[in-house]
Amino acid sequence: MSNxxxxxxxxxxxxxxxxxxxxxxxxxxxxxxxDKSFFRTTIAAIIGVVCIxxxxxxxxxxxxxxxxxxxxxxxxxxxxSLQTTGIYSITRNPMYLSLLLVYTxxxxxxxxxxxxxxxxxxxxxxTHFIIKPEERYLERAFGKTYLDYKANVxxxx
Numbered sequence: 001m002s003n004x005x006x007x008x009x010x011x012x013x014x015x016x017x018x019x020x021x022x023x024x025x026x027x028x029x030x031x032x033x034x035d036k037s038f039f040r041t042t043i044a045a046i047i048g049v050v051c052i053x054x055x056x057x058x059x060x061x062x063x064x065x066x067x068x069x070x071x072x073x074x075x076x077x078x079x080x081s082l083q084t085t086g087i088y089s090i091t092r093n094p095m096y097l098s099l100l101l102v103y104t105x106x107x108x109x110x111x112x113x114x115x116x117x118x119x120x121x122x123x124x125x126x127t128h129f130i131i132k133p134e135e136r137y138l139e140r141a142f143g144k145t146y147l148d149y150k151a152n153v154x155x156x157x
Contacts (some may be wrong), residue, residue, distance in 0.1 A: 008137040010075035014130050018099045021122045022106070025115035032114075039111025048108030055101030061087040062094040075134065082142045084149045091157045092135075092150065096126055100156075131155060 038044055065087065066073060071080045073095075087094045103122070107115030135155075138146045 005078075006137060006140060007078050008075050008134040010130050010133055012129075014075065014096060014126065015099060017125060017130065018103050018122065021118050021125070022103060022115060025107070025112055025118050028114040028118075029112050034113040036111040036113070039108060044108045044111070048105040051101045051105030051108065055098040055105065058087060058091070058094040058101070059098035062098065075130070079138070079141060082138065082146055082149065084145075084153070089153060092153050092155050093131060096131065097156055100126075127155070 062083075063073075065071075065083055065085075069081050069083065071083065072078075091097050100119075100123070103115070104119065107119075135150070139150075
């Protein structure tokens with residue numbers, strides 16, 4: 001069981017980081033427009049929908065597992081348990097991966113190169129300011145159990 005006073009210390013809800021970056025990309029498209037003709041193709045729409053569907057395939061089981069184990073989604077609260085089974089045996093961060101896939105799918109559906117160009121920056125921000133603090137916390141809270149899990153399951157996929 002985790003220390004009730006300790007937490008990951010991530011004060012900005014992670015979905016807001018994705019939304020913020022998405023809004024920045026929309027602003028950039030208005031200020032510095034890039035041709036959108038590729039996004040008017042069927043292939044862009046198909047890839048966009050596939051990304052969103054795959055994203056939901058990661059998110060729904062992750063949320064269901066969190067609810068089932070009564071774990072918290074609030075990143076300033078301590079975890080009730082370590083998730084290592086189900087979707088968490090494929091990726092340590094199925095919810096962040098899901099948000100990334102939905103972000104990518106929406107970029108393709110709305111037609112914005114800036115959204116895609118900001119994708120590497122988004123991954124760096126999520127990794128360094130959200131995932132790494134969470135990983136340090138999980139190591140403190142769950143010790144060897146978490147380290148063993150971390151050694152066997154990749155951060156993203």
